[in-house]
Amino acid sequence: MAYSEKLLDHFKNPKNVGTLDKTDQNVGTGLVGAPECGDVMRLQIQVDAEGIIEDAKFKTFGCGSAIASSSLATEWLKGKSIDEALAIDNMAIVEELALPPVKIHCSVLAEDAIKQAVNDYKTKNA
Amino acid sequence: MSDKRLIYLDNNATTPTDPRVVDAMLPFFHNVPGNAASRNHPFGWAAEEAVDYARDQIAKLLDVDNREIIFTSGATESDNLALKGVFEMYKRKGNHIITLKTEHKAVLDSCKKIEKMGGEVTYLDVDDKGMINLAELEAAIKKETILISVMWANNETGVIQPMKEIGDICAKHGVLFMSDATQAVGKIKTHPKELGIHLMAFTSHKMYGPKGVGALFVNRKNPRVKVTSQMDGGGHERGMRSGTLNVPGIVGFGMAAEIARKEMDADAARLSVLRDKLEQAFIDNLEEVYVNGDPAHRMPHVCNISFKHVEGEGLMMTFNQEVGVSSGSACTSASLEPSYVLIAYGLGDDLAHSSIRFSLGRFTTEQDIDETIALVSKGVNHMRDLSPIWEMYKEGVDLDAVQWTEH
Numbered sequence: 001m002a003y004s005e006k007l008l009d010h011f012k013n014p015k016n017v018g019t020l021d022k023t024d025q026n027v028g029t030g031l032v033g034a035p036e037c038g039d040v041m042r043l044q045i046q047v048d049a050e051g052i053i054e055d056a057k058f059k060t061f062g063c064g065s066a067i068a069s070s071s072l073a074t075e076w077l078k079g080k081s082i083d084e085a086l087a088i089d090n091m092a093i094v095e096e097l098a099l100p101p102v103k104i105h106c107s108v109l110a111e112d113a114i115k116q117a118v119n120d121y122k123t124k125n126a
Numbered sequence: 127m128s129d130k131r132l133i134y135l136d137n138n139a140t141t142p143t144d145p146r147v148v149d150a151m152l153p154f155f156h157n158v159p160g161n162a163a164s165r166n167h168p169f170g171w172a173a174e175e176a177v178d179y180a181r182d183q184i185a186k187l188l189d190v191d192n193r194e195i196i197f198t199s200g201a202t203e204s205d206n207l208a209l210k211g212v213f214e215m216y217k218r219k220g221n222h223i224i225t226l227k228t229e230h231k232a233v234l235d236s237c238k239k240i241e242k243m244g245g246e247v248t249y250l251d252v253d254d255k256g257m258i259n260l261a262e263l264e265a266a267i268k269k270e271t272i273l274i275s276v277m278w279a280n281n282e283t284g285v286i287q288p289m290k291e292i293g294d295i296c297a298k299h300g301v302l303f304m305s306d307a308t309q310a311v312g313k314i315k316t317h318p319k320e321l322g323i324h325l326m327a328f329t330s331h332k333m334y335g336p337k338g339v340g341a342l343f344v345n346r347k348n349p350r351v352k353v354t355s356q357m358d359g360g361g362h363e364r365g366m367r368s369g370t371l372n373v374p375g376i377v378g379f380g381m382a383a384e385i386a387r388k389e390m391d392a393d394a395a396r397l398s399v400l401r402d403k404l405e406q407a408f409i410d411n412l413e414e415v416y417v418n419g420d421p422a423h424r425m426p427h428v429c430n431i432s433f434k435h436v437e438g439e440g441l442m443m444t445f446n447q448e449v450g451v452s453s454g455s456a457c458t459s460a461s462l463e464p465s466y467v468l469i470a471y472g473l474g475d476d477l478a479h480s481s482i483r484f485s486l487g488r489f490t491t492e493q494d495i496d497e498t499i500a501l502v503s504k505g506v507n508h509m510r511d512l513s514p515i516w517e518m519y520k521e522g523v524d525l526d527a528v529q530w531t532e533h
């Protein structure tokens with residue numbers, strides 16, 4: 001299987017790897033997937049007073065496509081409002097990274113992680 | 127592929143054809159064009175002579191009679207012929223076959239087909255090291271049992287089953303013994319008659335011969351074993367397998383067998399040192415490393431290892447521009463299932479997803495191993511830096527207690 005340059009770049013030089021303090025009021029955390037399924041994604045957002053995502057971090061256990069999808073998601077999240085974040089569609093990730101059909105579930109996982117992170121933030125700040 | 131030096135450690139998938147084998151084959155494409163079944167001109171005679179010579183070379187490797195070698199297109203076909211052929215030939219005697227859950231798909235799927243044809247198949251468990259339980263095997267035998275099929279060495283882990291003991295049990299109960307010996311022939315001594323094996327499948331391309339040619343050993347005397355042909359036509363190979371013989375392929379297979387007979391002990395001794403070096407380096411350099419399969423009963427050139435909290439396919443991507451190996455993880459939407467072999471060993475799905483198989487071969491050098499140790503160790507560390515479950519593990523989180531979201 002040949003991967004796209006963009007995918008390989010996100011895999012080799014992943015952006016925004018790391019951990020935010022999940023107890024922080026301004027941080028929302030999404031943890032999706034399961035070790036038994038071969039992928040676990042943790043995506044975190046830090047939201048400023050205006051409701052804009054000022055930082056995003058991830059860690060992912062999974063194949064190259066899962067890692068690239070989460071790295072790309074963190075890049076896209078930064079600077080977006082939380083409502084814009086919720087509008088990110090997995091198919092946009094598929095297109096950007098040219099994911100092969102068997103790897104589409106990786107993009108779905110990334111979308112789920114974004115939604116969970118935003119929901120976590122919203123619940124904390126409700 | 128670029129001309130950068132690549133390290134090939136996937137010899138259980140297929141071996142490079144030995145250049146001496148290629149040399150032996152070349153005349154049989156153009157200079158000796160005959161069909162080995164053409165009995166009335168020198169072209170046919172030369173081809174037949176070459177096939178007979180190769181049959182001798184292979185028979186000598188196995189210490190069997192040359193009339194006991196049936197050429198096929200590979201081990202998949204040999205497995206199919208042995209299992210379905212025995213079932214059809216002996217189904218009046220009984221319809222029950224016993225095999226292992228860790229067999230190759232060529233055996234398991236043939237057995238599935240036999241079940242559809244009215245057969246009954248028992249798939250035995252193995253222990254956590256991949257070994258058969260002999261008491262369970264014996265207990266599974268009933269009066270309808272006609273065949274026991276146990277692979278000699280496992281393709282994923284290299285685990286070697288106790289063939290002598292299984293052969294004794296088969297003899298005691300008067301049951302035929304078949305073995306898929308694809309991963310063992312040409313690498314370790316495989317003399318079926320000493321162990322009571324009646325049918326044995328193997329293939330050229332796992333022993334430095336060309337792809338697309340294999341064989342089935344079928345015992346001729348005490349007992350005389352027969353299989354119903356699965357490929358009908360001109361009645362080649364004593365009526366058991368029709369089809370014009372692949373003369374260049376068979377010549378290469380024969381040459382590969384001769385080289386193996388002379389060199390396999392030295393290859394095995396050298397490769398086991400390199401394999402142990404590779405394995406020990408991972409154990410020493412990295413935490414949470416688990417070797418899969420019984421180290422005391424294992425092929426000398428195989429190492430299957432799980433790097434916990436790292437997904438195998440992702441890990442492979444960190445070094446697959448340089449090193450070719452294979453992974454027990456299949457992370458595709460078509461199959462999220464990790465290796466059924468490792469699952470049968472009782473590994474959790476997570477450890478099975480974290481497994482990598484390194485299989486060395488005749489052309490593996492110490493430099494290959496040193497470079498692989500460095501590249502893979504670096505890859506594991508990179509993937510662990512990225513892994514949320516590694517981080518949780520390091521923080522002391524009980525991963526079994528986490529509510530994961532299955533998908």
Ligand SMILES: Cc1ncc(COP(=O)(O)O)c(C=O)c1O
Nearest residue numbers: 200201202230232281306308329
């Ligand atoms: C144990 C075992 N049996 C059967 C086969 C199939 O061999 P072939 O590729 O010659 O059909 C293989 C190779 O993948 C194998 O490892």
